[in-house]
Amino acid sequence: MENARRGLIGIYGIKCDATSKSFVGGSVSIANKILKHIASLNKGVHENVSLQSEWNVFGPTAFSFSILELTSNKYHLSSHLRSWVSKIPNCEIIDDNANINDKRTLRIKTGIGVNADVKKNLKSLQLGTMDESIHHLIEFYNTIRAHE
Helix, strand or coil: CHHHHHCCCEEEEEEECCCCEEEEEEECCHHHHHHHHHHHHHHCCCCCHHHHHHHHHHCHHHEEEEEEEECCCHHHHHHHHHHHHHHCCCEEECCCCCCCCCCCCCCCCCCCCCCHHHHHHHHHCCCCCHHHHHHHHHHHHHHHHHCC
């Protein structure tokens, strides 16, 4: 139950299909982290200059998002992340300044502040948890890309 509240803990990947460049990261809430990456990329302010540059050149339809590995222990993220970087060709860690061993980086957030109307609207969509919602969003995004 505690893991469901936190979200999916593990390693995720973002790949630019146009260049085959991959970026990997680790998070205690993969769905929230991917949403933050997308938001900062769309605003043009992402910390990772290489990722932002490719996003600017090729656009969002050139990117695919994936969950590479799930773990039940947030303290395994650092070693698992290093392992994935060594397995994937043309790959880098997404947050150059992030230190996954820093406990402040792994702080669990208790929730997202949304008002009652937003909660009601989200519930009416019947997409489930935030992690399930992001999974549906990624599937939808990939389906659209396949038909372009």
